[in-house]
Amino acid sequence: MSFLGARAPGSPVPPGALTLYGVPYDATSSFRRGSRLGPEAIRWASESIETYSPVLDRDLEAVPFADAGDIAVEGLSPAAMVRRVRGGIGPGLPCILGGEHTLTLGAVQALTPHHPDLVIVQWDAHADLRDEYRGERIGHATVMRRLLDGGCPVVQLGVRAGTREELHIAQHRALHCSREVMPPRGLLDRLAGRALYLTIDIDVLDPGIAPGTGNPEPDGATYAELLTALGSLASHRIVGMDLVEVSPPCDPTGLTPIVAASLVREMILLFAPRRTDPA
Numbered sequence: 001m002s003f004l005g006a007r008a009p010g011s012p013v014p015p016g017a018l019t020l021y022g023v024p025y026d027a028t029s030s031f032r033r034g035s036r037l038g039p040e041a042i043r044w045a046s047e048s049i050e051t052y053s054p055v056l057d058r059d060l061e062a063v064p065f066a067d068a069g070d071i072a073v074e075g076l077s078p079a080a081m082v083r084r085v086r087g088g089i090g091p092g093l094p095c096i097l098g099g100e101h102t103l104t105l106g107a108v109q110a111l112t113p114h115h116p117d118l119v120i121v122q123w124d125a126h127a128d129l130r131d132e133y134r135g136e137r138i139g140h141a142t143v144m145r146r147l148l149d150g151g152c153p154v155v156q157l158g159v160r161a162g163t164r165e166e167l168h169i170a171q172h173r174a175l176h177c178s179r180e181v182m183p184p185r186g187l188l189d190r191l192a193g194r195a196l197y198l199t200i201d202i203d204v205l206d207p208g209i210a211p212g213t214g215n216p217e218p219d220g221a222t223y224a225e226l227l228t229a230l231g232s233l234a235s236h237r238i239v240g241m242d243l244v245e246v247s248p249p250c251d252p253t254g255l256t257p258i259v260a261a262s263l264v265r266e267m268i269l270l271f272a273p274r275r276t277d278p279a
């Protein structure tokens with residue numbers, strides 16, 4: 001099954017088109033697993049929503065994009081999964097459906113050779129800045145620390161949970177870290193022209209909207225707040241993005257994959273090259 005509106009498998013898309021990938025992996029999830037089922041649930045839920053976004057006044061029908069299916073990661077160690085993701089991303093604008101947050105490492109490693117000035121913009125309830133977690137250095141709780149240690153500038157938005165040490169590191173080493181989901185004006189100006197990778201942990205949203213995630217935190221953002229924040233980067237240079245930590249079994253109502261599918265639609269409509277764009 002492909003995401004709503006994706007070109008049929010095998011049919012050509014223009015060079016540079018957005019391509020969706022699933023990474024069904026949750027081996028390091030610490031509390032409630034199930035995000036390996038996220039990509040398929042998001043694709044399935046996408047059938048229940050419209051291709052048209054009234055907020056953006058744009059339609060997926062006008063955006064040529066592909067769904068490359070899932071990257072085969074079952075049974076791999078976290079390090080091997082990261083390598084598989086790094087090798088599995090082709091040309092064009094990747095948009096990855098998780099799966100646990102660890103996959104962001106592989107995506108960023110695939111992009112940095114082409115975009116050495118890459119900046120990570122993260123929406124997440126958690127800082128994910130631990131040096132290690134349960135003896136592992138590669139995992140969903142350490143992913144942003146590995147990126148930071150690797151020299152990637154990181155912007156953190158919507159962060160409202162972490163250890164004292166993590167939040168200290170965020171304040172001193174991140175380009176920006178705030179509880180707010182909206183990037184401040186000055187930061188938007190600083191990011192203009194830079195290659196940006198957007199990573200959205202679904203838990204940045206309030207658990208009342210998106211309970212289906214491994215580590216829900218109260219007092220999160222509304223859907224509209226997140227959408228407005230994403231929209232603030234609509235004119236920036238986005239070279240990759242992901243939506244992670246959707247864990248369908250944690251949400252018996254089935255709401256979370258539908259919210260996630262809506263969000264993916266808006267991400268595509270905001271950031272994918274459009275057919276009407278001048279060549």
Ligand SMILES: [Mn+2]
Binds near residue numbers: 126201
């Ligand atoms: Mn998180």
